[in-house]
Amino acid sequence: MTALATGSRPSWPARAHLRWLRTPATVRVLVVYALARLFTAAVLAEVARFQPASTWTTEDPGYGGMLGMWDADWYGRIAEEGYPRSVPLGPAGDVQQSQLAFYPLAPLLARLLMTTGLPFTAAGAVVSLVAGAAAACGVHALLLRVLARRAGPAVARRGAWAAAVLFCVSPPSLVFQVPYTEGPALALLVAFLLCLHAGRYGPAALVAVLLGLTRPVAVPLSVVVVVHLGLRALAGYRAGARLGGREAVRCLGLLAASGAAGLLWPLLAWQLTGQRDAYTATMGAWRAGGRVVPLEPWWGISQYVLGPLGPLLLAVALGLYAWGVLSRRARVLGPELRAWCLAYVGYLLLVLDPFTSLFRYLIFLFPLGALVATRPGRRSPLTAWVVCSLALQVVWIAWLWRFSPPADWPP
Numbered sequence: 001m002t003a004l005a006t007g008s009r010p011s012w013p014a015r016a017h018l019r020w021l022r023t024p025a026t027v028r029v030l031v032v033y034a035l036a037r038l039f040t041a042a043v044l045a046e047v048a049r050f051q052p053a054s055t056w057t058t059e060d061p062g063y064g065g066m067l068g069m070w071d072a073d074w075y076g077r078i079a080e081e082g083y084p085r086s087v088p089l090g091p092a093g094d095v096q097q098s099q100l101a102f103y104p105l106a107p108l109l110a111r112l113l114m115t116t117g118l119p120f121t122a123a124g125a126v127v128s129l130v131a132g133a134a135a136a137c138g139v140h141a142l143l144l145r146v147l148a149r150r151a152g153p154a155v156a157r158r159g160a161w162a163a164a165v166l167f168c169v170s171p172p173s174l175v176f177q178v179p180y181t182e183g184p185a186l187a188l189l190v191a192f193l194l195c196l197h198a199g200r201y202g203p204a205a206l207v208a209v210l211l212g213l214t215r216p217v218a219v220p221l222s223v224v225v226v227v228h229l230g231l232r233a234l235a236g237y238r239a240g241a242r243l244g245g246r247e248a249v250r251c252l253g254l255l256a257a258s259g260a261a262g263l264l265w266p267l268l269a270w271q272l273t274g275q276r277d278a279y280t281a282t283m284g285a286w287r288a289g290g291r292v293v294p295l296e297p298w299w300g301i302s303q304y305v306l307g308p309l310g311p312l313l314l315a316v317a318l319g320l321y322a323w324g325v326l327s328r329r330a331r332v333l334g335p336e337l338r339a340w341c342l343a344y345v346g347y348l349l350l351v352l353d354p355f356t357s358l359f360r361y362l363i364f365l366f367p368l369g370a371l372v373a374t375r376p377g378r379r380s381p382l383t384a385w386v387v388c389s390l391a392l393q394v395v396w397i398a399w400l401w402r403f404s405p406p407a408d409w410p411p
Contacts, residue, residue, distance in 0.1 A: 026137050029164045033136045036168040037177055047398050054403045068121040072179040076120040078107040087278050100269050100282040105213040106181040124179020131183035132176030138190030140164035143370045151332045159370035162382050166369035171392035172360040185215035201250040205257035212261030219262035220343035225255055227339040287353055297353040332374050337367040356400055356409040
C-alpha cells in the first residue's frame with residue numbers, strides 16, 4: 001500500500017524528488033549546467049596550483065590566470081588588435097601562425113563586453129559561459145522534439161535529459177568557461193537544427209551564416225541540409241504534392257546559405273589580406289608539413305600510435321562507428337541528426353590533424369548522448385556515465401589544459 005493510501009506523507013527525499021521533477025526542464029538543465037561549471041572551476045583552481053610559469057602565466061596563477069591559455073591567447077589578440085592585413089611570413093618566406101586561422105564572431109562578442117571595462121579573459125569567459133548555457137538548453141529541446149516523433153514522450157524525456165546532462169559534464173566542458181569558440185558554435189548549431197526541424201528555413205539560413213563566422217563546422221552542415229531537403233522532396237513526391245515556387249525559393253536559399261557559410265571566413269580572409277589561400281596557408285602553419293593535406297594526417301598518426309596495423313584499425317573503428325550511427329537503435333535520432341554525426345566525423349577526417357585536440361572536437365557529437373537512455377525497459381546507466389565523465393574531466397584539465405614548458409600537447 002502506498003504512503004498516500006495510508007494517509008502518511010512522503011519522506012523529505014521523496015518530496016524533494018517530486019519537486020525536482022515538476023520543475024521546468026529548462027530550469028533543471030540550467031541547474032545541472034551551473035553545478036557542472038562549479039565543479040570544473042574547482043578542478044581548474046586546484047590544477048592552477050601545479051601550473052609552472054609559462055608564456056601565458058606565472059607560477060600558480062590561480063583560476064583567473066588559467067583562463068587565457070592556449071587558443072584563448074589568439075582570440076585575445078583578435079579582440080584587442082584585430083587581424084593582420086597580410087599573411088605573416090618568416091625569414092625564409094614560410095607562412096607563420098597568426099590570427100587568420102581563427103574565426104571572428106566569438107572574440108568580437110567578447111570585444112563588445114570589453115567596452116564595459118572587463119579584460120578579455122573575463123569577457124571571453126562570459127561569452128562562453130552564456131553560450132554554453134544556451135547550448136545545453138537547446139540540446140535538451142532539440143532531442144526532446146526529435147525523440148518524441150520517433151520513440152514517444154517517455155523515451156524522449158529520458159533521452160533528452162541524458163543528452164543535456166552528458167553535454168554539461170563532458171570531459172572537455174571547460175571550454176564553456178574559457179574564451180574558446182565551442183560554446184557559441186554549439187549554441188548556433190543547436191539553433192540551426194531546431195529551425196531546420198521546425199521548417200523555419202529563413203532563420204536557419206541566418207544562423208548558418210553566423211555559424212560560418214564561429215567555427216569551421218558549416219561544411220558538414222550542408223550535408224544535413226541536403227539530407228533534410230531530399231527527404232522532404234521524396235515525401236512530397238510520394239504524397240503527390242508539388243513544391244510551390246515560394247517554398248522552392250526558401251529551400252534553395254537555405255541550401256545556398258549553408259554552402260556559403262562554409263566558405264565565408266576563407267573568403268573574408270582572402271579579402272582582408274589579398275591572398276587567395278590566406279586561411280588554408282595559415283592553417284598549414286600548424287601542420288608538420290606546412291600545409292593541409294586531406295586524410296594524410298590520420299594515416300600517419302594511426303601508424304605512429306598503433307604501429308603498422310594503425311590504418312587498418314582506424315578503418316575498422318570508423319566502420320563500427322558508421323554502423324552504430326546507422327543501426328536500428330540510433331534511428332530514434334532521425335535522419336538529420338544521424339547525418340550530422342556522420343558528416344561531421346567525415347569532415348574531421350578530411351581536414352583535422354588528429355591528436356589531443358580531437359577530444360575537444362568530439363563534443364559536437366552531442367546527439368549520441370541521448371542513446372544512453374533510450375532503450376525501453378532498461379535502467380538508464382546515466383549516473384555511471386556522469387561519474388566517468390567528471391573523472392575524465394579532471395584528467396583532461398590536468399593533462400591537457402595545464403601547460404608544461406617548454407612544449408606540450410594542446411587541449
